[in-house]
Amino acid sequence: MNHQSHYADTGSHALPLHLLDRDGYGAWRSAQPAAVSAWLDAQEFQPAPGSVALLPGEDGLLGAVVGIGDPLDPCSYAHAPTALPPGAWVPAAELPAGQQAALQLGWGLGSYRFDRYKNPPRTPARLRLATLDGEALDLLHATMRVRDWVNTPTQDMGPQQLEAIARELAAEHGAHIEVVAGESLLAHNFPAIHAVGRASHRAPRLIELRWGEQTHPHVVLVGKGVCFDTGGLDIKPADGMRNMKKDMGGAAHALALAGLVMAQKLPVRLSVLVPAVENAIGPDAFRPGEVIATRAGVSVEIDNTDAEGRVVLCDALTYAGEQKPALIVDFATLTGAARIALGPDLPALFANDDALAASWIAAGEQTRDPVWRLPLWRPYLRYLTSHVADLANAGSRMAGAVTAALYLERFVPGGTPWAHLDTYAWNDSSRPGRPVGGEALGLRSAWAMLKARYL
Template sequence: MSLPNGFTETSSSALPLHVLERDRFSDWRNALSPALQAWVDAQHFSAAPGALVLLPGEHGIAAAAIGIGDPLDPYSYAHAPHGLPPGDWQLASMLDDGARAALQLGWGLGSYRFDRYKKPARPPARLLLQNADAEALDLLAACVRVRDLVNTPTEHMGPEQLEEVARELAATHGAQLEVIVGDELLARNFPAIHAVGRASHRAPRLIALRWGDSGLPHVALVGKGVCFDTGGLDIKPADGMRNMKKDMGGAAHALALAELIMSRKLPLRLTLLVPAVENAIGPDAFRPGEVIATRQGLSVEIDNTDAEGRVILCDALTYAGEQEPDIVLDFATLTGAARIALGPDLPALFANDDALANDWIAAGERTRDPLWRMPLWRPYLRYLSSGIADLANAGSRMAGAVTAALYLERFVPAQQKWAHLDVYAWNDSDRAGRPPGGEAMALRAAFEMLKGRYAG
C-alpha cells in the first residue's frame, strides 16, 4: 500500500522532532546546552500550541520542536508538515498510543493539498512512519476522500462520477452496486429524485451499494448528492452559487464512511444510498408551486426550488426505511440556517433517538470531531403546511435547519432510529490542517460511534 502524502517508511537523513506540551517545556529546555537554551529563548519558543522552533547544529538544522495543545486532537500536530522545512523527520518524543494515532492523522491532514489542477508551492515535511496505526491511516484516507470529492469541480464530479466512485468502492470491497438512472427512477417509484434532476443533461440517479452478511446488524447511510445547485428556477445569486460544487458534500461523507466501514471490516451489514442529481435550469426544470409525488405517497408542494436537497433525500430515506435497518444516518449540506446557528465548524445533529444522538456526540468528544444536537421541535411543522398538498418543501425563514430536519423526518418510519447531520463540508479560511475547500466533519465521530455500537 502506498503511503499518504507527508509520510515515508525509510529515511537515512531524518532529523529528530520533539513534540512538547507546555508543561513539559521547562524540562526539555533545561536539558539543552546553554547555547541552544539561548537560541530557543531568542526565538520566543515556549511550546505554545501551534508554535515550532528549529534547532541549529554544526551542519545546519539539527532538530526541531513543535508545541501542541490537546495531545489527542489531530489538529494539534497539523501545523508541522508545512511549518517545518521539507525533508524527513522522526519522532524524538515518547507518545502513548492515542497521541501517536492523533499525530499520524494530524500530520496527514496538515500535509493535504488539493493538487488535481495546480501543483502545490512546496511539498510537506515527511514523517518517518514508525509503528504505523492502521486505523489512523484509514481515517485519514476517508477524510481525504471527502476533501477530494468536494474540491473537484462539477465538470469532473457530476452524478455519473459519483457513481464511478461507488463502483470503485464496490469492486475494492466486494460490495454489490445497483444504480437506477433517468426515467427508470419513475418506473421504480423514485419520483422526487427524478423531479429535481430531470432538467440537467446529466441524468439523475439513485446509487445503492450493499455490503456485509445478512445476519449482521443493518446500518443504512444516505448522502445528499446534489453535484451542482443553481437554486433551480429560484436561482441563487452569484455569491450563493459560487461554491455549489460542494452541495454533494453529504454524499462525499456517506461514501467515505462506507469506505471506512468496509476497510475496517466492521461487523455490520451496510446499505449506502446516494441520490445524485444536478439542480439545473432548463425547459423541464421543476417549478415553484408544482406538486410532486414522493415514494412514500405524500404529495409535496414546491415552495422553493432551492430547497431541493430535502426533496431528493425524502425518496432515499423512504427507501432506506423500507429495509428496516437498525439505524439510518443521513448526511447533507442542507441549510444555511445551520451555519448561522452554529457556524462553519459545528455540524448540526438532529435525531429521533436519544441514545443514538448521545452516542454520536460522545464519540465526537472522544475523537475531537465535534457536532452539536439541535431540536426536532415538531410544532414547527406548521411552517411546512400547504393548502394543496400534504406538505411544502419550505415556507418560512424561521428555524430553517429545524424545519428542514422535520421535513426529512416525515419520510422516516415512526419506529426507525434515525439521525440527520446538516454539515457545511467546507473550510472558508486557511488554518493548520484545514486548507480552504472541502472538509470532512463529524465523519471520524460517526465511525467511532458505529464501532462502539457494533464492534464493542
C-alpha cells in the same frame, strides 16, 4: 494523492522532533545544552500551539521544537508538515498510543493539498514512525476522499462521476451496486429524485451500494448528492452559487464513511444510498407551486426550488426505511440556517433517538470531531403546511435547519433509529490541518459512533 507518501520509511534518516505543550516545555528546556537554551531565548520562543523552532547544530539542523495544544487533537500537529523543512522527522520521545495516532493523522491532514489541477508549491516534511496505525491511515484516506471529491468542480463531479466513485468502492471491497437512472426512476417509484434532476442534461440517479453479511445489523447511510445547485428557478445570487460544487458533500461523507466501514471490516450489513442530481435551470425544471409525488405517497408542494436537497433525500429515506434497518444515518449540506446557528465548524445533529445522539456527541468529543445537537421541535411542522398538498418543502425563514430535519423525519418510519447531520463540508479559510475548500466534518465521529455501537 497517496496518503502514505506523507510518512517516511523506518530506515530513513530523520531529525528529532520535540512535541511540547506549555506544561512540558520548562522541564525539557532546562535539560538542554546551554547553546540550545540561548538560541531559544534569542528567539523569545514559546511553545504556543502552532509554533515551530528549528534547532541549529554545527553541521546543520539539530532538530526542531513543535508547540502543540491538545495532544489528542490531530490538528495540534497539522502545522508541522509545512512549517518544517522537507525531509524526514521522528518524535524525539516515545508517545502514548493515542497521541501517536493523533500525530499520524494530523500529519496527514496538514500535508493535504488538492493537486488535480495545480501543483502544490512545496513538498511537505515527512513523519517517521516505527509503525503506522492502520485505522488512522484509513481515517486519513476517508478524509482525503471527502476533500478531493468536494473540491472537484462540477464538470468532473456530476451524477455519473458519483456513480463511478461508488462503483470503484464496490470493486475495491467486493460490494454489490445497483443504479436507477433517468426515466427509470419513475418506473421504480423514485419520483421526487426525478423531479429535482430532470432539467439537467446529466441524468439523475439513485446509487445503491450493498456490502456485508446478512446476519449482521443493517446500517443504511444516505448522502445528499446534489452535484451542483443553481437554486433552480428560485435561482441563487452569484455569491450563494459560487461554491455549490460542494452540495454533494453529504454523498462524499456517506461514500467515504462506507469505504472506512468496509476497509475496517466493521461487522454490519451496510447499504449506501446516494440520490445524485444536478439542480439545473431549463425548460423542464421543476417549478414553485408544483405538487410532486414521493415514494412514500406523500404529496409535496414546492414552495422553493432551492430547498431541493430534502426533496431528493425523502425518496432515499423512504426506500431505506422499507428495508427495516437497525439504523439510518444521513449526511447533507442541507441548510444555510445550520451555519448561521453553529458556524462552519459544528455540524448540526438531529436524531429521533436520545441514546444515538448521545453516543455521536460523545464520539465527537473523543475524536475532536464535534457535532452539536439541535431539536426536532415538532410544533415547527406548522411552517411546512401546504393548502394543496400533504406537505410543503419549505415555507418560512424561521428555524430553517429544524424544519428541514422535520421534513426528512416525515419519511423515516417510526421506531427506526435515525440521525441526520447537516454538515458544511467546507472550510472558508485555511488553518493548520483544515485547508480552504472541501472538508470532512462529522466523519471521524460518525465512524467512532458506529464502532462503539457495533464492534
